[in-house]
Amino acid sequence: MGFVSYHCHSVWSDGRASIEAMVAAAETAALAEFGLSDHLVLTPYDDSNALEWSMPRNGREVRDCLDSLRRVSEGAALPVRVGVEADYFPETWRELGRLLDDLDLDFVIGSVHYADRFPIDCSARFWAPLSGEQVTAVHRLYWQRVRELAECGLFDIVGHLDLPKKFGYAPETDLSASVDAALDAVAASGMTMELNTAGWDKPCAEAYPSIGLLRAACARGIPVLLSADAHAPGEVARHYARGAAWLRQAGYTEMRVFRNRVASTVRIPDVGKDDHDAS
Template identity: 35%
Template structure:
C-alpha cells in the first residue's frame, strides 16, 4: 500500500514554522511516505507586505534547503513547490516566480479578501465582528475562482479557509462553489485535502465533506497536504484524510513532477471512527 504524497509543508523561512526540510523528510521516511513536497509561502513583490512569508532574497536559500533534504533522504521523493497568494493584479509577479526555478507544482491560495485583511490571521480575527459572513465568503470565492481560472496554479490550497475560526460558508452560496469547481476542472487545477483544519478552531479538514463531494462530482483532481509547520505534523491524520477522500468518491490522487501530473490509486482502508495523529 502506498500513501498519498504530502504536498504542503513549510520551512522556517516563512517565520512561523520550525524545523529544516531534512527533518520533515526524515519524519516522512519514518511514517512510510514515499513522496513529499515543500510549498512554503512565496515572497511578494514588497518584502514588507506581511510578516509570514520568505523575502524575495531568500528564494534561493529555500530551494537550496529542499535540495539538501533530497541529498540527505534519497529514499523519499521530494518535490519543490510554492504556496503562492493570489491577489488581483499580481499575475505578472506570479508568472515571474514560476519562471525562476524548475518547480514541481504551485499551490494557489487566497488568504486576503482585501488588500490588508488576511482572513485566517489570528491577529485579525476581530475583523469578522460586525461584518456579514456571506459577503466575506463571496469575496473570497470570487478571488479563489479567479485563481483557479488563471492557469497559474496546479493546486488550490485549503479551499474553505475562512471557516478557520468557525465562520462556515452559508448554504445559499452553493452555486458559487459549483462554479468554482467547474472553473477548476476546466483549468486542470486540483484541490487539496488539507488536514491542518483539524488543528484549528474549526476542528475540520479543508474542505468540508460536502464540498469535497461537490468537487469530485465536478471532476476536480485531488492532492493531500498536512500544511506542516513542524516535522511532527508531516502526514498528520493521513488515514482519516484518505477515508474522507474515498467517502467523497475519489479513488485516485495526483502527483506532480515538473508541473506534470499523474494519477495514483488511493489505498483502501477499513472504516475507523478514531482520529489518528500519524499515518497508520
C-alpha cells in the same frame, strides 16, 4: 504507492522546523514522497505581517531556499519534490507567474489567504469585530478570488478550499452560487484540489474543504490529493487515515502526484485504522 505530503512548511517561511527535520519526519512516517511548499507571498499591500510568514523571511532569496531543499533531497531516503505555496492576488499574479517560470518547480499550490486586505486565517481577532454582513462579504470575496485563481492558470493545486470557516464565522446568506462558480472554474482549469487535514486541528474542527464540497468536486471530476499543511515535523501526515476515508466517502479512488509540474494519477493507498494518523 503510499501517501505523499506536499503541503509542508519550514523555517524558510512560517514553519517551526528546518528542511532537514521535515524530510526526516517524512522518512519516519514512511511517506512515498515529501514536498516542501513554503509560502511565497507577493503582497500588493504594505503589509509587514505578510513579510513575517513568506519566503524570504530571513532576508535571503527564494532561490536560496529551493537550492537548500535540493541539497537536502540528495541525501534523503525518499523522493523530495520542490514546490511553493503562492498567494493569488489580482494585482500581482502576472509578476508571480514570471517568478514561478524561473524557479524549476515540481508543483505550485495556489492559495487565497486574503480577501483584499483582510487576513482570512491569521487570527480570530480580525474576525471578532465584523458584522454579519461583513463576514458574509469576506466569504463572498474569498470565493471570487478562488475563481480568479483558477482562471489565471498559474497553479497546479488549489490550497485549503473553504479556509474562511477556520474560526467559525459562517456567512449569513447562501453563497452557493459563488461556491459553484469557483468549483466550476477549478474543474475547467484542470487543477488538482487538496484535502487539507490541518482544519481538523483548528477551531472549525473540520478538514478543508468540507465533505460536501469534496463531493461536489468529485462530481465535477476535479482531481485530488491529501495534504497536511505541516508546520512542524509531527504534522507531516496528520489525520491521513481520516482524510483518506473522506476521499473515499466523497467518491474518490485516485489521487495525484507531481513532478516537474506534470501530474500523474495513482490509487489512494489502503490504510489500517491507525496508520499515518500522527495526531
